Amino acid sequence: MIIGEFDDRGRPYVEGLVIIPRLNVREVVTFLLDTGADGTCLHPRDARRARMPFNQLENRTTSKGIGGSSSYFREPAILAFADKPQTRLYGLELSIAEPHESNEELPSLLGRDVINHWYMQYDPAVTKLECTVRYADYTLAAI
Secondary structure: OEEOEEOOOOOEEEEEEEEEHHHOEEEEEEEEEOOOOOOOEEOHHHHHHOOOOHHHOOOEEEEEEOOEEEEEEEEEEEEEEEEOOEEEEEEEEEEEEOOOOOOOOOOEEEOHHHHOOEEEEEEHHHOEEEEEEOOOOEEEOOO
């Protein structure tokens, strides 16, 4: 089971390891669960912590949302989540936000491309956020 947490504002988060092989990026990121997001995205604060080489990003795309349009770069990535005693892995196209003053403080988002493969027990009243994996691209057993 993947265990999440709620922040002081009641927002649900889970931690995952982001791996972007082409850019040699590997960083643990705390993702906001977003059932309204089609895909998973990494915002500038987390990308900088991961030492993202922004000048090497390719595949620019525009995403439209409630706040308007934003520029992202699409990169093949692997997300890994602790599901003790296993690790669950997902291969996906990660959207990496182009830094802009409007997105500097936004949390990275875990979208439906991953969370649609989970069954979630979500109860902020008792701070319970548990995700049971129904499907993962790969499962690594404990060693």
